[in-house]
Amino acid sequence: MRRCPWVAEAAMVAHAWAPSLLPPRVMRTLSSTSPRPAPLCVVSPHLDDAVFSCGMLLASRPGSIVCTVFCGEPHPPQCTPWDRCAGHADSSEALRARIAEDEQALAILGAQAVRLPFLDSQYGATPTIDALARALTRMWREAGSPRLVVPLGLYHSDHVLVGDACRSLVREERLSDTLVYEDALYRTIRGVARARYEALAQEGFRFSPLEDSMAASLSPPRSANAKWRAVHAYRSQLRALRDAHPYDLAEPERYHLIDPPRQGTSPVRYELTAR
Numbered sequence: 001m002r003r004c005p006w007v008a009e010a011a012m013v014a015h016a017w018a019p020s021l022l023p024p025r026v027m028r029t030l031s032s033t034s035p036r037p038a039p040l041c042v043v044s045p046h047l048d049d050a051v052f053s054c055g056m057l058l059a060s061r062p063g064s065i066v067c068t069v070f071c072g073e074p075h076p077p078q079c080t081p082w083d084r085c086a087g088h089a090d091s092s093e094a095l096r097a098r099i100a101e102d103e104q105a106l107a108i109l110g111a112q113a114v115r116l117p118f119l120d121s122q123y124g125a126t127p128t129i130d131a132l133a134r135a136l137t138r139m140w141r142e143a144g145s146p147r148l149v150v151p152l153g154l155y156h157s158d159h160v161l162v163g164d165a166c167r168s169l170v171r172e173e174r175l176s177d178t179l180v181y182e183d184a185l186y187r188t189i190r191g192v193a194r195a196r197y198e199a200l201a202q203e204g205f206r207f208s209p210l211e212d213s214m215a216a217s218l219s220p221p222r223s224a225n226a227k228w229r230a231v232h233a234y235r236s237q238l239r240a241l242r243d244a245h246p247y248d249l250a251e252p253e254r255y256h257l258i259d260p261p262r263q264g265t266s267p268v269r270y271e272l273t274a275r
């Protein structure tokens with residue numbers, strides 16, 4: 001999560017997912033640690049978004065996967081305003097610290113990490129939607145095709161990009177049980193979420209309220225408590241945010257079911273029941 005997208009000088013970007021080339025701390029494969037399919041796979045643009053937006057859901061479904069997209073480390077290291085605000089000397093130090101924070105947070109929630117090596121937009125060289133969609137599809141299949149939980153993709157260019165790539169996956173695989181979550185903090189910007197729902201409805205995507213059984217699992221105090229502790233593991237990011245929006249991180253999480261466009265049907269009228 002970042003409040004402002006900075007674009008740095010050109011940097012290397014991973015345009016394809018190549019696990020064999022990745023050091024272990026960037027990419028952890030699931031096959032050796034996960035004999036059973038994960039209940040959910042939450043796609044997270046940055047290291048913190050899944051927990052900020054879906055921490056209670058993750059706490060209620062232990063063993064779920066959090067797949068974070070922008071975990072790549074630029075070479076040579078870069079110094080950006082955001083990393084400095086978070087207390088890091090350069091991008092290498094920032095990535096090390098942020099991955100350690102993420103490990104701590106996911107351990108609290110009983111979730112397992114998959115980290116893709118794409119570069120955060122603050123380091124430049126943003127990947128294409130197709131490259132992200134291919135990497136996400138491969139990750140999802142290798143994880144046993146668990147139920148997906150994907151960002152609506154609000155405001156920040158990295159979030160919009162990941163949202164678009166996830167919807168490409170939903171469309172190509174014709175998935176009908178995917179959950180879409182409203183990106184924490186950015187969802188508080190007036191009109192942003194509604195505009196996104198309306199644009200996607202024009203493309204033929206259909207949204208419906210979360211099923212009762214899933215909704216009921218979101219509210220137990222134990223899940224809320226675990227989320228709150230996990231959120232505070234991201235110390236450097238909270239420092240950079242200067243605790244500007246902590247109230248949103250304690251607000252109810254918001255989800256909808258998303259259905260891909262159906263062939264031969266016209267765009268659907270946007271009518272949304274919030275949950």
Ligand SMILES: [Zn+2]
Nearest residue numbers: 001002046049
């Ligand atoms: Zn983010």
